[in-house]
Amino acid sequence: MRKLSEHYSELKAFNKKSIRKKREIRVGVSVLTDRGIGIVTWRKGDEIEVAVKPDREDEVMLCYRYNYAICDVEISINAVPDNDRLFNGAWYWIINQAIVRNQDYEAKKHRAIFDDLEPNIPGKRADREVDMGIWGSATYRRYTGVNKYGQPFDFELCLRPALAIPYGDRIMYSLGSSDGYITDMNGHGWIYRRKMRDNDINYGLAKCAGPQEEVV
The missing domain is CATH 2.30.30 (SH3 type barrels.)
Incomplete structure (x- = not known):
């Protein structure tokens, strides 16, 4: 050997x-x-x-x-040197690749939470199809109820095509397992955590999906 x-x-x-x-x-x-x-x-x-x-x-x-x-x-x-054009060019790529990797990680994390825990969300559910024009249609599901601590929630998630961020944080809140923070993104693509606000988990229908209408 x-x-x-x-x-x-x-x-x-x-x-x-x-x-x-x-x-x-x-x-x-x-x-x-x-x-x-x-x-x-x-x-x-x-x-x-x-x-x-x-x-x-x-x-x-x-x-x-x-x-x-x-x-x-x-x-x-x-x-x-940090004033060299090579330095500026290299760090442009370093930062952009870091942003892409960060977004990819967060998307996979939230998608994994969705796949694992979405069936456990308590309360009522209601699905609707939204016409997206030349992009086809999208399926949205609205969740209304209270978590194990008696905290109410009313939010809607896109099931098809799935938009993962910050679904995991909303699901954890509905299960009473939230840390009080939610994932967000700034104008440059960086993902960060901030304090959860009431309208993060109590907004009803997704505004970007269509007109605000009551789900029957």
Whole structure:
């Protein structure tokens, strides 16, 4: 059986250096590549994406991004200055990818809560179909009742196509398991938590779905 290098004391120093390198090469770090200095904008395992300057100064793009293996780059002693166009371009991509990952995580989390706990919502339910024009139709379900603490709720969720955020928080409130906060999104796409207000769980029909009409 072939032994791994960590079994040999003579090679432990090399292993430690390799492990340290893997830990230090993270998003936002300046590295040296075969295209010059760059900034790591994404990492998954041993694969990274690095933003580097365009070949010409008159290029419109602030940076270009290339994929590398961690073993193919080295950490730069000198970091890219924060007033450099490369810095601005790299961090544009870092922030946007962070927003996308954050939204994806939250959507999956709320969808998982919906799939698992929606059948347990107490009280009454009423479904309706809403004509969305060229986009077809959407199915909405209205929930009215009180949770185990006697707190009332009256809200509507879209079942088809499902819009997950912040469904999980409303469902948890209806079950009496809310922490008092609800997921929200600012004008730049960042998701955050804020104190729940009454109209977050007592708004009746979804306003974006159609005219405010009584569900029979």
